[in-house]
Amino acid sequence: MAPARSASPAASLLLRNARPIAFGPGLPDGQRIDVLIGADGRVAAVGPGLPGAPGLPAVDLGGSWLSPGWADLHTHVYWGATDISVRVREVGAATGVLTLVDAGSAGEANFAGFREYVAEPARERVLSFLNIGSIGLVACNRVSELIDARSIDIDRTLACIEANRDIIRGVKVRASGVIVGAWGVAPARIASKVAKLAGLPLMVHVGEAPPLVEEVFELLRPGDIVTHCFHGKRGGNILEDPDLFDMARELQARGVVLDIGHGVASFSYEVGADAIRRGLLPTTISTDLHQHNLHGPVWDLSLVMSKLLALGMPLDAVVTGATRNVLRAVGEPHEALLEPGAPARFTVFDLVDAELSLPDSMRRDLRLSQRLVPRLAILGDTVIEAASNHRRAGGEPDSHRRAGGEPDNHRPAGVDHG
Known part of the structure; x- marks a missing residue:
């Protein structure tokens, strides 16, 4: 040395x-x-x-x-303002995690509280992907943040981003049938446009159709993030559809981030093991921690990292996926x-x-x-x-x-x- x-x-x-x-x-x-x-x-x-x-x-x-300090690209830590969020102190430094990115708990209408009461008091670095839906996840999956066009205010969302660029590092959209219903891919298209105008990456949650995952993939630019990349839901996972697997591989080669986002319903060992065996490793490893998985099946970032290790990822790749790759994805220094x-x-x-x-x-x-x-x-x-x-x-x-x-x-x- x-x-x-x-x-x-x-x-x-x-x-x-x-x-x-x-x-x-x-x-x-x-x-x-x-x-x-x-x-x-x-x-x-x-x-x-x-x-x-x-x-x-x-x-x-x-x-x-x-x-490097562990970094979690997908969490929900707007405690008290949404019905799913956990406290930063439960999932931050006390579990080895020094950077937490909240993935859409707050929208433009309630972001001020996230900043003042969550991000600023924390000893950890707490960042945000702003929900394209103005109300965020106030009543997650009970009251959709994306009911119809009235749920999105492009002008206010861009203004919120501009006023908070130090901690807003991207735009989040949940492009899943249980959220958007018949509205389909439209919210993802709007979110992609807003992210482009703001010069920030888009994080898109994929799951049940509509929209089809193929429709979402077509919107993505280098630096954008697909979270729940190894989910096992029918009709949209990369194991059951060879063409979708090839699309995922091509997207990653172009610089799109494939993020685990384990969650309570969005990570399949079968899909992950097959992808890793075929050389498609996730770019980032994250938890999607919230009230419904804090006590299992997620618990914390260390256990999600351990699961990926058990599925065949090398230790260095696992740690890089929960440190430097996350920092790069949110525009933080990630070298030296x-x-x-x-x-x-x-x-x-x-x-x-x-x-x-x-x-x-x-x-x-x-x-x-x-x-x-x-x-x-x-x-x-x-x-x-x-x-x-x-x-x-x-x-x-x-x-x-x-x-x-x-x-x-x-x-x-x-x-x-x-």
């Missing part, structure tokens, strides 16, 4: 004995390093065996993996995240042996022999203990051996002031 790189002599925290992963070219995965974090909350130096200093807090990570001067936003996790059976959205079980276990979230010089919601909810305990047989007895949360 190259000599330690340094940006500033000032320091407030030293992370020892970390194994970096998914930071991109230039930093081999798995080589143990130390990371010095400056008083400004940015990386000050990176390298093996960095010297400490009297009184400098240090955390020995004991060989745990250190990745461990270089001196970069903000210190990291997740510390272990890959442990497991004996765990978890369901998909079709209620089919998958046996996991390994799982990712979040340990710490690092925000500047703040160290936050993290754990899986599955464990908190009384699920099977984590194995006490790391994958490969190495004992997991370090519990990397001890702070040493030597």
